[in-house]
Amino acid sequence: MRLKDKVAIVTGAGWGMGASTAELFAAEGACVMVTDILDAEGTDVVARINDSGGQARFLTLDVTNDTGWASVVGETISTFGQIDILVNNAGVSGSHPDLLNTQTWDEQMDVNARGVFLGMQAVIPQMQKAGAGSIVNISSISGIVGQSFVHMGYNAAKGAVRMASKAAAVQFAPDGIRVNSVHPGLMPAMRTSKMTADPKVREKMLSAVPFGRVGRVEEVxxxxxxxxxxxxxxxxxxxxxxxGGFLAM
Ligand SMILES: NC(=O)c1ccc[n+]([C@@H]2O[C@H](COP(=O)([O-])OP(=O)(O)OC[C@H]3O[C@@H](n4cnc5c(N)ncnc54)[C@H](O)[C@@H]3O)[C@@H](O)[C@H]2O)c1
Known part of the structure; x- marks a missing residue:
């Protein structure tokens, strides 16, 4: 078991890549705190984990809420005793027909960038006390290249996650804490996708993937x-x- 005796918090774990990550971590021996704004979906993930012999609990968490983060950290420690791993996975899609919309910029910064910062802010003091920890921040190919179909706020927020991860890695390495970012390419459409769920747009995006297929959630x-x-x-x-070798579009 690759995560034996570890405790992990996964955000946005009610659906998509977060759910897949929570289930894989539990199968590899971790106790998993499944968090999301989707209560029913998060509870289903926990039921699947517990039914297959793993250990998990669900807590509602909006990643933009710092008091919510404090209570998730407290509950994780009182339930499982420690926090070894944080996967900052929760996110909202940047696919919006109005590429110059201000509200989209603000939402992107709030959920996709500030939400990741708040997660690190909440768990790092616990990891410092333990002298160890691993933080995995889910960015995107959009944090590396610009794209025609995505609001620039998504690229900016995912770029912020990429650089914040590098900064935190340097700042907290002396405490034994590792921080890395993961950059998925074309994956199944996010729940909040608008334009990028359109088959015509997806086909065009797919043409930029040398592997010629959409990624699977478990590959992330x-x-x-x-x-x-x-x-x-x-x-x-x-x-x-x-x-899959995604090329800039
Ligand atoms: N799907 C893709 O093509 C793709 C590509 C690259 C990166 N990503 C990133 O991967 C991560 C997971 O994406 P996904 O494809 O599984 O998306 P998804 O829409 O299937 O799942 C995202 C999850 O995050 C949750 N969430 C949204 N806002 C939240 C908030 N404020 N607080 C807590 N939870 C919240 C949702 O309820 C959902 O369960 C996201 O950060 C996304 O930006 C996705």
């Missing part, structure tokens, strides 16, 4: 598993693309 979950586990004990501050 396995990258998260490697970075969360002690197998990557000398790796910090890296950006790991999981994108």
């Amino acid at each position: 979950a396995y990258a998260n598993l490697f970075l969360a586990s002690d197998e990557s004990s000398y790796i910090t501050g890296i950006e790991l693309p999981v994108d």
Whole structure:
């Protein structure tokens, strides 16, 4: 078991890549705090984990809410005793027909960038006390290149996640904390996708993927598993693309 005796918090774990990551981590021996704004979906993930012999609990968490973060950290420690891993996965899509919309910019910064910062802010003091920890921040190919179909706020927020991860990696390495970012490419459409759920747009995006197919959620979950586990004990501050060789569009 690759995460035996570890405790992980995964955000946005009710659906998509977050759910896949939570289930894989539990199968590899971690106790998982599944968090999301989707209560029913998060509870289903926990039921699947517990039914297959794993250990998990669900807590409602909006990642933009700092008091919510404090209570998730407190509950995780009182339930599972420690926090070894944080996967900052929750996110909202940047696919919006109005590429110059201010509200979209603000939402992107709030959820996709500030939400990731608040997560690190909440868990790092606990990891410092323990002298160890691994944080995996889910960015995107959009944090590396610009794209025609995505609001620039998404690229900016995902770019912020990429650079914040590198900064945190340098700042907290002396405490034994590793921080890395994962950059998925074209994956199943996000729940909040508008334009990028359109088959015509998706076909055009697919033409930029040398592998010629959409990624599978578990392919990202396995990258998260490697970075969360002690197998990557000398790796910090890296950006790991999981994108089938995605080319700039
Ligand atoms: N799907 C893609 O093509 C793709 C590509 C690259 C990166 N990503 C990133 O990967 C991560 C997961 O995406 P996904 O494809 O699984 O998306 P998804 O829409 O399937 O799942 C995202 C999850 O985050 C949750 N969430 C949204 N806002 C939240 C908030 N404020 N607080 C807490 N939870 C919230 C949602 O309820 C949902 O369960 C996101 O950060 C996304 O930006 C996705």
